[in-house]
Amino acid sequence: MPSPRRNTEGRPLSASASSSSSSxxxxxxxxxxxxxxxFQSLLSSRAPGVDSTCARLRASESPVYRRGSFPxxxxxPSQAPPPALPEDDRMDLNPSFLGIALRSLLAxxxxxxxxxxxxxxxxxxxxxxxxxxxxxxxSGHGIPWLLGTLYGLFRSDSxxxxxxxxxxxxxxxxxxxxxxxxxALVRRRRPAxxxxxxxxxxxxxxxSFPSGHASRAALMSRFILNHLVxxxxxxxxxxxxxxxxxxxxxxxxxxxVTDVAFGFFLxxxxxxxxxxxxxxxxxxxxxxxxWNQQ
Ligand SMILES: CC(C)=CCC/C(C)=C/CC/C(C)=C/COP(=O)(O)O
Numbered sequence: 001m002p003s004p005r006r007n008t009e010g011r012p013l014s015a016s017a018s019s020s021s022s023s024x025x026x027x028x029x030x031x032x033x034x035x036x037x038x039f040q041s042l043l044s045s046r047a048p049g050v051d052s053t054c055a056r057l058r059a060s061e062s063p064v065y066r067r068g069s070f071p072x073x074x075x076x077p078s079q080a081p082p083p084a085l086p087e088d089d090r091m092d093l094n095p096s097f098l099g100i101a102l103r104s105l106l107a108x109x110x111x112x113x114x115x116x117x118x119x120x121x122x123x124x125x126x127x128x129x130x131x132x133x134x135x136x137x138x139s140g141h142g143i144p145w146l147l148g149t150l151y152g153l154f155r156s157d158s159x160x161x162x163x164x165x166x167x168x169x170x171x172x173x174x175x176x177x178x179x180x181x182x183x184a185l186v187r188r189r190r191p192a193x194x195x196x197x198x199x200x201x202x203x204x205x206x207x208s209f210p211s212g213h214a215s216r217a218a219l220m221s222r223f224i225l226n227h228l229v230x231x232x233x234x235x236x237x238x239x240x241x242x243x244x245x246x247x248x249x250x251x252x253x254x255x256x257v258t259d260v261a262f263g264f265f266l267x268x269x270x271x272x273x274x275x276x277x278x279x280x281x282x283x284x285x286x287x288x289x290x291w292n293q294q
Contacts, residue, residue, distance in 0.1 A: 105258070113191055113256040120193040120253025133248045134199075140213040140245040143200055145220065146172055163280055164227050166287060171274040175212070175219050178266065183207040194253040211255045214263025215270065217242035222271040 118126035119133045138144065149172060153165040180202065188209035190196070198205065205212070221242035225235055246264055249255040255263075281288040 109256050109258045110191075113250055114193065116247075116250045116257070117191065117193050117253035119248075119251045120191075121195060124253075126251070130252070133252045136245050136248040137213065137252065137254075138199055139241070140217045140220075141199060142172065142176055142212065142216065145216065159281070162288065167274055167279050168223060170277075170279060171219055171223060171270065172216070174273065175216055175267065175270055178270065179210060179212040179215055179263075180204050182210055182266070183212075188256075188259070191253050191256055198254070208255050209259045209262065210266050211246065211249050211259045211263035213249055214242075214246040214255075214260040215267035217245040218264045218267025219270045219274075220267075222268060223274070226271075226275070 118124050119130045121127060122130060124130075146169075149165055149169045153162060153169065156162045156165055183204040184207070186209045187207050190206065190208040194208075196206070221238045224230070224238050230238070242264075246260040249260050249263075250257055279287055
């Protein structure tokens with residue numbers, strides 16, 4: 001059971017005295033070393049409603065406090081002040097290096113995404129570019145790609161063409177499924193500066209992680225590069241298109257940078273799955289039976 005917090009004479013401290021007894025730089029305040037000041041400031045910035053008293057209490061819950069290294073940890077008046085904390089204790093005060101690194105990355109992500117969201121509204125600094133960004137949005141939307149693939153599939157008169165288009169359809173459906181599942185699991189809200197005026201959306205599209213447009217653009221461009229014989233300039237254009245679709249998501253304010261980055265990664269990996277499971281009349285004859293009967 002935690003013992004009550006005491007002053008340096010060993011008397012229990014009231015809540016108010018406890019919260020005011022430590023000054024910046026004192027051990028209970030997270031001071032006494034550069035590492036601990038950093039710890040204190042990161043704790044305080046965790047959530048807007050968390051005050052410094054709460055942060056100090058968190059510090060007092062740390063393994064170092066429990067081990068009695070701090071003078072406020074219930075030691076008597078006769079005990080001498082503890083020696084400076086060894087390196088490993090400083091590490092203990094830091095609850096999770098990975099957590100802090102992730103929080104820092106997220107802070108950079110939010111800051112950068114806000115800066116890049118220059119087409120988020122008509123009155124934004126690049127607001128006049130919004131129609132162009134929306135055109136890019138449609139170019140990476142699921143519906144034109146799905147309809148185009150189905151049309152090509154039914155119009156195709158070669159086996160090779162049907163096989164490629166059947167796999168393209170599989171890729172698009174796999175992408176829709178994976179993006180929907182991840183969005184529903186992660187539930188990251190779209191940036192506050194986004195206007196929800198998107199062309200046909202699903203209910204999960206109120207969430208932003210990962211970007212469905214970025215994943216589709218990466219998937220499509222990898223698919224096209226691998227299955228269409230294109231001249232070099234067209235190959236470069238294909239990759240550029242995918243990149244610009246991703247960038248336009250952040251510029252429109254639809255996504256944060258990390259949503260788009262993960263979307264690209266997801267789309268890239270999805271192509272590997274499609275390639276691995278490549279459907280053909282040999283391994284999936286049922287899918288091609290429609291044409292066999294013609
Ligand atoms: C077959 C079927 C369920 C088709 C639905 C196609 C559809 C509405 C896809 C949604 C595309 C979309 C708005 C994705 C959101 O992209 P973000 O980049 O904003 O995540």
